[in-house]
Amino acid sequence: MTASFSPTLQFLGAAGTVTGSRYLVEANGQRVLVDCGLFQGYKQLRDRNWAPFPAEPSSIDAVVLTHAHLDHSGYLPALVKQGFRGRIHCTHGSVALCGLLLPDSGHLLEEEAKYAARKGYSKHKEPRPLYTEAEARRSLNQLKGHDYGRDIEVAPGVTARFHPAGHILGAAHVSLDVQGQRLHFSGDLGRQHESLMNPPTPLPACDVLVCESTYGNRAHVVIDQEAELAPIVRRVAARGGVIVIPAFAIGRAQALMLHLARLRERKEIPRVPVYLNSPMAINATRHYHAHHAEHHVSDEDCRRMFEVATFVNTVEESKALNRQRGPMIIISASGMATGGRVLHHIEAFGPDDRNAILLAGYQAGGTRGAALAAGARTLRMFGREIPIRAEVVQLEGFSGHADAGELLAWMRTAPSAPRIVYLTHGEPDAADTLRGRVQRELGWRARVPEHLERVELEAAR
Template sequence: MPDAPPTLRFLGAADTVTGSRYLVEAGGRRILVDCGLFQGYKKLRERNRADFPVDPASIDCVLLTHAHLDHSGYIPALVRDGFRGEVLCTPATRDLCELLLPDSGHLLEEEARYALRKGYSKHATPIPLYTEEDARASLRHIRTRPFDAAFEVGPGIRARFLHAGHILGAAQIHLEVQGIRLHFSGDLGRPHDPLMRAPAPLPACDVLVCESTYGNRVHPAMDPEQELAPVIRRVAARGGTIVVPAFAVGRAQALMLDIARLRQKGEIPPLPVFLNSPMAIDATELYRRHHDEHCVPETECSGMYGIATLVRTVEESIALNRRRGPMIILSASGMATGGRVLHHIAAFAPEPHNAILLSGYQAAGTRGAALAGGATSLRMFGREVPIRAEVVQLQSLSGHADAAELVAWMGAQRDAPAITYLTHGEPDAADALRLRVRHTLDRACRVPEHMERVALAAGSR
């Protein structure tokens, strides 16, 4: 109905740290903020296979905070199933989507073929969620807008991208919907990240949707280099290989920066480093191209990317599994949900002198979370792989603001929103942040439910 108040519907990331999708409906238009994949537990992944909650053809546009698959990875399926509008994002996010989305389609096809060949799928003919061709077709819908410049997405609806830190191109999204100011934090970076610039301050808003990934934790006051160095020295001394499941965008680059600085200072031995992810290799080149978005001097930026041997082909990747350490292998994916890193874990995890280094957040239900929780075996490729290698979860390498940093970011804006919704966090993390916001800032705050719809209004609680 044209006179109905604007609404916000939480189609994802409302009871989990994955599947970011928010639907804004106003004046007969539908704006989707983020279009991510659900990852982790099977019951969450099954949401990817369900029909989208609204007809994709009825969505007018998608606003994308950043390129990580839990925010962008469902776009190919949305386009395949009828979406015909524009996907609007920053230029660097567009460039990263051109890498991540086709790669995601390729991996989905590869996993389906492997499951068929090995016979471990419950389906007679495993079918990927979408294909590489679907992903490439969806890229034609992506259009860019610069940071800090307002643009219209419909009558009475204006949007603006603000820097979020986190990864290259990551944005907060500020929407003005029929006089109501609605702000999405996206994935918010850290104020003193060694690689990315600090997030922009929170602007005045009526409704805030804020992530809560680390809502129940405060990152240790530790230099990432000083946390990383003893692990490398220890494993190298016993002749071991360090396998690092690393997010291809952001974390792989941050790790190379830390390793390069440690090597330059002589704090670690000059053992070989292999970057085994074509996507991470290409993403690294984008960090060079979009140099204005991060805070590493250009000369150091070039130097840090030169420390690794780049592994592109499958044959080169397989050969790494026959090689023995000491060495460091950086390979995607960051939560060990798929990709080449699984083959490296299968090859090196059974030997106790090796190590698996978890360098980022591990969502519940992922293999990475199982490793962090002390799993003694992982099921991969239809078999149980014993985990005898040392498993180390780094605490200081995070691209997300912690609970204290999130509250400080919110509290710096004196004009408090009427309501804050906490999303993109596991239930315990989101609720812990809710209590912290209420007690520290004395602001109305709640954790929405999956598929919940709320009315938007200016200045009302």
């Protein structure tokens, strides 16, 4: 590959949408990819997962990963499958969580392909997964874990440093030093006051900032999470209903169990059975014991998280839940109802108006979760329309993302203004609203990049 005279940054994903975070930095004849996520939501976005990767995978020297969520890490097995042979640099916490998330993703992709073939609802004669569980496990061999706050040479002339971002275990905002310039990637930023994670550390000085804008047009409702959750549990339990909670296996599932445990201990909710039906969430919960420096959950509360729920491991146990009657609470992945065991619970309990579906996090456009939040009374699953008569509640207090005000407050912690801010990882309105606020309130230059746009970093001087 011919070395470029000026380093460049190309937006291979998360431009104009919330998912598919992928940023390609080229400098000194090196190619470094920051994040390697799956596109989720709308069909036209999901189709990008099947398109040829915009850069030849074998030409990429290294990947730097901000955190383990699939919209940031979920394409890694496909990248490796297509010829990437370099290191995947991330924090130790992200190594641990990728070890759960990526094989689980491969397994679900295989199961979905098999189910589509068996039921005949795929457009393809022989549906195939994007990658398999075995391919995902092979990609884990290329992960390399690092401490926060240390400089790491990820490619000749390219140095990375991880800074705690809150959000989930192992999450980082990342500095990349390239040819005398510093690029900074926010990844997904956590909140200043969150029930599990510590807040993100300040933004260091940088020349170019690439910042998420998931909630760039919104402010989180100031609400006590337990005060929000308790009346819903009491109401549904009183009518003998089942509460199904699609929850992200890492972060949201643990927060829900913690709050349910505290509510039960104070006798503010009845002692209805609670089931955690996500092997990945069960394993992720154990990691909170191993990474105490990143969160403010005590050993006692970690124990409560374990004890409040019955863990459901096998497929047979999962199916048996659908034959039980309420009252009970089922927490299951995925958080936006894009796949996983929770779909079978929605199919089983969604048509009954005694039941409830609680949405406990951001719902990206085009997902079943977003459709439910918008009031959809049917969901297309397993090749047919499932009626939804259950009460649907969007919980306002359970987001793990910083809102617009918190993003701006984080930017203000920088010792100096960057030359330019690129707003990514947000729907168009959210990204553009935040762009306007960055310009007006901070006086910083800001842009919303286009998908596949490449910018010369020297030109940003």
